[in-house]
Amino acid sequence: MNYTRMVIEKEAPEEYGYDRIRFNLSESSIADQKLSDIGLSLPDLTLFYGEHRGDKQLRALISAQDAGISPDDVLVTAGAAGALFIISTSLLSANDHLVVIRPNYATNIETPRAIGCAISFVDLAFEEGFAIDVERVKAAIRPDTKLISVTCPHNPTGTMMSRAELDALVALAESSDCHLLVDETYRDLSYGRRLPTAASLSPKAISGSSLSKAFGLSEAAV
Numbered sequence: 092m093n094y095t096r097m098v099i100e101k102e103a104p105e106e107y108g109y110d111r112i113r114f115n116l117s118e119s120s121i122a123d124q125k126l127s128d129i130g131l132s133l134p135d136l137t138l139f140y141g142e143h144r145g146d147k148q149l150r151a152l153i154s155a156q157d158a159g160i161s162p163d164d165v166l167v168t169a170g171a172a173g174a175l176f177i178i179s180t181s182l183l184s185a186n187d188h189l190v191v192i193r194p195n196y197a198t199n200i201e202t203p204r205a206i207g208c209a210i211s212f213v214d215l216a217f218e219e220g221f222a223i224d225v226e227r228v229k230a231a232i233r234p235d236t237k238l239i240s241v242t243c244p245h246n247p248t249g250t251m252m253s254r255a256e257l258d259a260l261v262a263l264a265e266s267s268d269c270h271l272l273v274d275e276t277y278r279d280l281s282y283g284r285r286l287p288t289a290a291s292l293s294p295k296a297i298s299g300s301s302l303s304k305a306f307g308l309s310e311a312a313v
């Protein structure tokens with residue numbers, strides 16, 4: 092694969108320098124914290140090679156949040172970005188096509204691009220309230236489509252899909268014999284009622300989530 096440095100990497104405040112930014116209007120994480128600020132101290136932890144797919148107890152706790160998921164469905168990674176990389180590189184090859192509902196998180200575009208995939212974009216529009224037109228997604232599906240990719244709660248607009256839209260995307264992935272990736276990194280910051288995690292709705296659906304945003308901890312689960 093050929094890697095190019097994404098704009099988001101060059102522009103990330105930690106790269107650019109927080110001290111050079113006067114007004115940070117779009118920070119997606121919480122401010123830096125010390126453990127002592129939140130009343131914690133580091134216990135005498137044992138450092139060791141952990142279980143490859145993540146601690147069993149942790150996977151059980153994650154899967155217990157939604158009916159229809161078992162600990163074996165969960166993979167723990169360091170950050171959602173790593174999980175999204177694993178999803179693209181394990182599902183896609185250079186001959187494959189994917190449909191990306193855009194705006195989407197940069198990794199969900201640049202990793203398939205680096206693999207050499209053909210990508211069709213379905214762009215969300217301000218004038219339509221950034222709503223997803225499932226018929227347009229359907230029209231973009233090809234016989235070689237392996238993945239439909241969307242973020243919800245949406246970054247950067249914060250909009251939520253309805254349950255009916257999520258169900259329609261799941262049904263579309265099933266009938267097209269491709270996977271649906273729902274990047275749910277902001278799920279714990281949902282406005283209103285949380286949607287079920289997409290992975291609980293179908294074997295064809297994959298959810299990516301993270302503690303980086305709502306909790307300020309970069310450890311993620313798929």
Ligand SMILES: Cc1ncc(COP(=O)(O)O)c(C=O)c1O
Pocket residue numbers: 119169170171172173196242246274276277301302303304309310311
């Ligand atoms: C939609 C979305 N997905 C994934 C990520 C990456 O999350 P993490 O920091 O846990 O790797 C981000 C970070 O900005 C994001 O906004």
